Amino acid sequence: xxxxxxxxxxxxxxxxxxxxxxxxxxxxxxxxxxxxxxxxxxxxxxxxxxxxxxxxxxxxxxxxxxxxxxxxxxxxxxxxxxxxxxxxxxxxxxxxxxxxxxxxxxxxxxxxxxxxxxxxxxxxxxxxxxxxxxxxxxxxxxxxxxxxxxxxxxxxxxxxxxxxxxxxxxxxxxxxxxxxxxxxxxxxxxxxxxxxxxxxxxxxxxxxxxxxxxxxxxxxxxxxxxxxxxxxxxxxxxxxxxxxxxxxxxxxxxxxxxxxxxxxxxxxxxxxxxxxxxxxxxxxxxxxxxxxxxxxxxxxxxxxxxxxxxxxxxxxxxxxxxxxxxxxxxxxxxxxxxxxxxxxxxxxxxxxxxxxxxxxxxxxxxxxxxxxxxxxxxxxxxxxxxxxxxxxxxxxxxxxx
Amino acid sequence: xxxxxxxxxxxxxxxxxxxxxxxxxxxxxxxxxxxxxxxxxxxxxxxxxxxxxxxxxxxxxxxxxxxxxxxxxxxxxxxxxxxxxxxxxxxxxxxxxxxxxxxxxxxxxxxxxxxxxxxxxxxxxxxxxxxxxxxxxxxxxxxxxxxxxxxxxxxxxxxxxxxxxxxxxxxxxxxxxxxxxxxxxxxxxxxxxxxxxxxxxxxxxxxxxxxxxxxxxxxxxxxxxxxxxxxxxxxxxxxxxxxxxxxxxxxxxxxxxxxxxxxxxxxxxxxxxxxxxxxxxxxxxxxxxxxxxxxxxxxxxxxxxxxxxxxxxxxxxxxxxxxxxxxxxxxxxxxxxxxxxxxxxxxxxxxxxxxxxxxxxxxxxxxxxxxxxxxxxxxxxxxxxxxxxxxxxxxxxxxxx
Numbered sequence: 001x002x003x004x005x006x007x008x009x010x011x012x013x014x015x016x017x018x019x020x021x022x023x024x025x026x027x028x029x030x031x032x033x034x035x036x037x038x039x040x041x042x043x044x045x046x047x048x049x050x051x052x053x054x055x056x057x058x059x060x061x062x063x064x065x066x067x068x069x070x071x072x073x074x075x076x077x078x079x080x081x082x083x084x085x086x087x088x089x090x091x092x093x094x095x096x097x098x099x100x101x102x103x104x105x106x107x108x109x110x111x112x113x114x115x116x117x118x119x120x121x122x123x124x125x126x127x128x129x130x131x132x133x134x135x136x137x138x139x140x141x142x143x144x145x146x147x148x149x150x151x152x153x154x155x156x157x158x159x160x161x162x163x164x165x166x167x168x169x170x171x172x173x174x175x176x177x178x179x180x181x182x183x184x185x186x187x188x189x190x191x192x193x194x195x196x197x198x199x200x201x202x203x204x205x206x207x208x209x210x211x212x213x214x215x216x217x218x219x220x221x222x223x224x225x226x227x228x229x230x231x232x233x234x235x236x237x238x239x240x241x242x243x244x245x246x247x248x249x250x251x252x253x254x255x256x257x258x259x260x261x262x263x264x265x266x267x268x269x270x271x272x273x274x275x276x277x278x279x280x281x282x283x284x285x286x287x288x289x290x291x292x293x294x295x296x297x298x299x300x301x302x303x304x305x306x307x308x309x310x311x312x313x314x315x316x317x318x319x320x321x322x323x324x325x326x327x328x329x330x331x332x333x334x335x336x337x338x339x340x341x342x343x344x345x346x347x348x349x350x351x352x353x354x355x356x357x358x359x360x361x362x363x364x365x366x367x368x369x370x371x372x373x374x375x376x377x378x379x380x381x382x383x384x385x386x387x388x389x390x391x392x393x394x395x396x397x398x399x400x401x
Numbered sequence: 402x403x404x405x406x407x408x409x410x411x412x413x414x415x416x417x418x419x420x421x422x423x424x425x426x427x428x429x430x431x432x433x434x435x436x437x438x439x440x441x442x443x444x445x446x447x448x449x450x451x452x453x454x455x456x457x458x459x460x461x462x463x464x465x466x467x468x469x470x471x472x473x474x475x476x477x478x479x480x481x482x483x484x485x486x487x488x489x490x491x492x493x494x495x496x497x498x499x500x501x502x503x504x505x506x507x508x509x510x511x512x513x514x515x516x517x518x519x520x521x522x523x524x525x526x527x528x529x530x531x532x533x534x535x536x537x538x539x540x541x542x543x544x545x546x547x548x549x550x551x552x553x554x555x556x557x558x559x560x561x562x563x564x565x566x567x568x569x570x571x572x573x574x575x576x577x578x579x580x581x582x583x584x585x586x587x588x589x590x591x592x593x594x595x596x597x598x599x600x601x602x603x604x605x606x607x608x609x610x611x612x613x614x615x616x617x618x619x620x621x622x623x624x625x626x627x628x629x630x631x632x633x634x635x636x637x638x639x640x641x642x643x644x645x646x647x648x649x650x651x652x653x654x655x656x657x658x659x660x661x662x663x664x665x666x667x668x669x670x671x672x673x674x675x676x677x678x679x680x681x682x683x684x685x686x687x688x689x690x691x692x693x694x695x696x697x698x699x700x701x702x703x704x705x706x707x708x709x710x711x712x713x714x715x716x717x718x719x720x721x722x723x724x725x726x727x728x729x730x731x732x733x734x735x736x737x738x739x740x741x742x743x744x745x746x747x748x749x750x751x752x753x754x755x756x757x758x759x760x761x762x763x764x765x766x767x768x769x770x771x772x773x774x775x776x777x778x779x780x781x782x783x784x785x786x787x788x789x790x791x792x793x794x795x796x797x798x799x800x801x802x
Contacts, residue, residue, distance in 0.1 A: 021698050021701075022698075038668065038672065056672070056673070056676030056677060057676065058672050059667075059671065059672045059675040059676060060667045060668050060671060060672055060697060061697075062668060063664055063665060063668055063697070063700070063704075066664075066697055066698065066701060067701060067704065070698060070701040152554070153553070153554045153567075156566055156567045156661075156665065156704065157563075157566040158563075158565070158566050158567070158664065158665035158667075158668035158669060159668035159669075159672075160566075162559075162563050164559070165557055165558040165559050165561075166554075166557045166559070188708075189704050189705040189708045190708060191708075191709070191712060260557075263464055263467075263559065264464060264557065264559035266460075266461045266559075267439065267461050267463060267464055267559035267560035268559060268560075270460065270461060271439065271457070271459050271460045271461055271560075272457070274460040275457030275458065275460060276457060296461060296464070296467055297422050297423075297467065297471060299464070299467075300422075300467060300468060300471040303464075303468065303557065303590050304590040307589075307590045307591060307592075308592070311592060
């Protein structure tokens, strides 16, 4: 029987049916794979038809795909990524914008837009995807899903297209916490030993203040409920207390991650674009214009600053502490509304200020679908120390799972 | 003035003269770059003429190259790598075997063979290169140079060809400790704060026992001198004490790293070879035969074991402790002698048993050119905990710098 045509509203590029390699904790679960992760027999597009057509088909699945198949899950399709995964909004001129199931007139968020749509629209239980600047967390927030970006480099990137090596991670979007938890554990392969119970939630005030006031209110309500249900202490914390200096949260992005990400992107995708001059989508070509003219010497001091933020932020974490903040400062923009520089900046700047916190500190972060603002979803994020992924999963289960 | 022809005995592929981007701690130092690291305007060969010819020239330098130019160093050339960097012996059918300056009738070690030859033969003060299974440490040992493999993922791999993402690192070979130290610090960008003085050297008995008895004797003499000069305690330790279980050192490689490396190599280079059917050198095509028939499902349990070894070994390290062992168990094999399966196994198996220790535990390791056996060099390695690169540099300076 021929496959039915892929459904772009669900983010599908190609329907597949890859059976589990063996039985395991993911028995009965179905997943999709973002199209920057190799699937044997498919050309990996990186969200770009030009890239796809210039590369041979993959012969092997990415190792993370095999890990999931080896844990009992079944792969049901390859799904849309934003062009070169270099976007947080999820509007794709090349493959159609995947549908935000809980806010259909709004963007799904990106770059794991197809991952979010495939899960949100019932095609799969979870999706294997990637996050550097927020590509799992932002669609999780805007589509009302569970999403986890693990600690930097906890999960093998063999067979995942190189993007921003100092920031990129492989993670999961899912519709239920139990599914997120099981899929992430199959990828993390960490110790099963008990972790401390969470005793303190520190609410990152800088991130809260960037958020819309209606989002702030909902964060407050959600934390009140958590405190009441669990008895865990909820306390404010400022970024300056975390790093022990008069610094603003914006520094993580503006003085650290942003320029490092641009320089790394020049070295991965940029080299290829400059050499091959492929056709680019309009939105990406705008963004790439800034990459192209970026003087990478300007990024050299950022490497040292990122290293410093990493150490300062991780030195602050206690073993029983999570840091909490709204995943994104706003609900999803309306589709087609990001058509002026002002609208783009208004979406990207405050979002990346928040997402850069876990990025620069290499933290695991889980976005929980706990907030509803004007009928649309927003995520509440919890972050723990670098490599404390198992503690974070256990803590989020106790708090809100 | 046209460039003189490259000198293959010094590992040169292309003479270059890239001026420093600015003044810095590496003023006056000259370096070469292994040919799996992008240099703007050059085709990066990965040690394979077929790969080189299939790729466009790089437009940007790898970020690690820019870091060195930005710290005051000058780049004087691109140097030979073993084919796909998938070797530890340094014999190249494609580019000529670079000369081992201190043992000219013997192999230089690989895969950073040209890096070692360019430094050993006086072409450069240091070389920027890479190490997954031992590609910096082995040539350092066999050529009598200083070499450092940093903690996994401490240095950006943007612009470095993807190899084995869970094991690959960027590091340095140098002729003097001061140069190694300065170059590594420019790449690491770590804190300048003081670190504890080393109080204990734990000598890894399992590695010592694998080494030739003449190497064992020299290790003993070197450690006696260090103890006498510094007063630091030198004590034996067994792998089973480190991991708290009746395990042998071999497990790091045989049950952990080896199959994971094979599966990751399938996903990076293997996909390309299967799709493009390039011409391969004889030695590599032998090795690749094993990669090709490897069942990657067999590697899935290795990921969990590697994660466990990583945690166990790092939990063992105290802040004032280094672990010491011969970098390689033997001196360099004679050129042309690795022409039987037995000879190949005799070189690779014990070598990889030792190199897999730091590999699986993601440790920083420095190979110091302290031993001479039958007139040939062998390195003495010092390893510290994951991310303790600055402590390791300071400790090695105090002990033997």
